[in-house]
Amino acid sequence: DAKTTQPPSMDCAEGRAANLPCNHSTISGNEYVYWYRQIHSQGPQYIIHGLKNNETNEMASLIITEDRKSSTLILPHATLRDTAVYYCIVRVDGGATNKLIFGTGTLLAVQP
Amino acid sequence: KAGVTQTPRYLIKTRGQQVTLSCSPISGHRSVSWYQQTPGQGLQFLFEYFSETQRNKGNFPGRFSGRQFSNSRSEMNVSTLELGDSALYLCASSWGGLADTDTQYFGPGTRLTVL
Numbered sequence: 038d039a040k041t042t043q044p045p046s047m048d049c050a051e052g053r054a055a056n057l058p059c060n061h062s063t064i065s066g067n068e069y070v071y072w073y074r075q076i077h078s079q080g081p082q083y084i085i086h087g088l089k090n091n092e093t094n095e096m097a098s099l100i101i102t103e104d105r106k107s108s109t110l111i112l113p114h115a116t117l118r119d120t121a122v123y124y125c126i127v128r129v130d131g132g133a134t135n136k137l138i139f140g141t142g143t144l145l146a147v148q149p
Numbered sequence: 150k151a152g153v154t155q156t157p158r159y160l161i162k163t164r165g166q167q168v169t170l171s172c173s174p175i176s177g178h179r180s181v182s183w184y185q186q187t188p189g190q191g192l193q194f195l196f197e198y199f200s201e202t203q204r205n206k207g208n209f210p211g212r213f214s215g216r217q218f219s220n221s222r223s224e225m226n227v228s229t230l231e232l233g234d235s236a237l238y239l240c241a242s243s244w245g246g247l248a249d250t251d252t253q254y255f256g257p258g259t260r261l262t263v264l
Contacts, residue, residue, distance in 0.1 A: 081241075
């Protein structure tokens, strides 16, 4: 079973920041949080990952709470092309396998 | 650097047939993982290959099999196709080291329809 909980859907106005929450209350100390997104019928696209510190790249920012039980993915200026299903994944047994367990994700709809 | 490529992109088969899907990983990546995506079950892990050996396997029947070649290219095979095997099949490649930050990159997928 997935180790994360995400809201099924969210709306965001174009040009505004999109903040996507994720709960992972059972995360272990050495498990990373990964975010992927999937635009309809395409392969999932890697966005960002982190362990305990906040991370930022050209696509997004990842804010992880101090107790690591939740995180937020931030798309600073959402565009229509950001409409997709966003998956928050806690890497399972990071030292033994590359297996990813996907939950149901959050469908982000960016509105014009 | 070229991304993960999968062939064919679309495939139509009939029940009872078998099918082989191909995945070419990013250059330098030695791990290839396969996933099945259906509307009902979402994205599910099938298996992972590293250096021509299966390293991990999901909960799928033996009709689903795979292999990896010395150049890291991978194929998956589904025998005796069932209607429920209709799905988007995705492969993902990564460097393959068992590090917590070994990021997987996905291909565009193969859409299999079983009639």
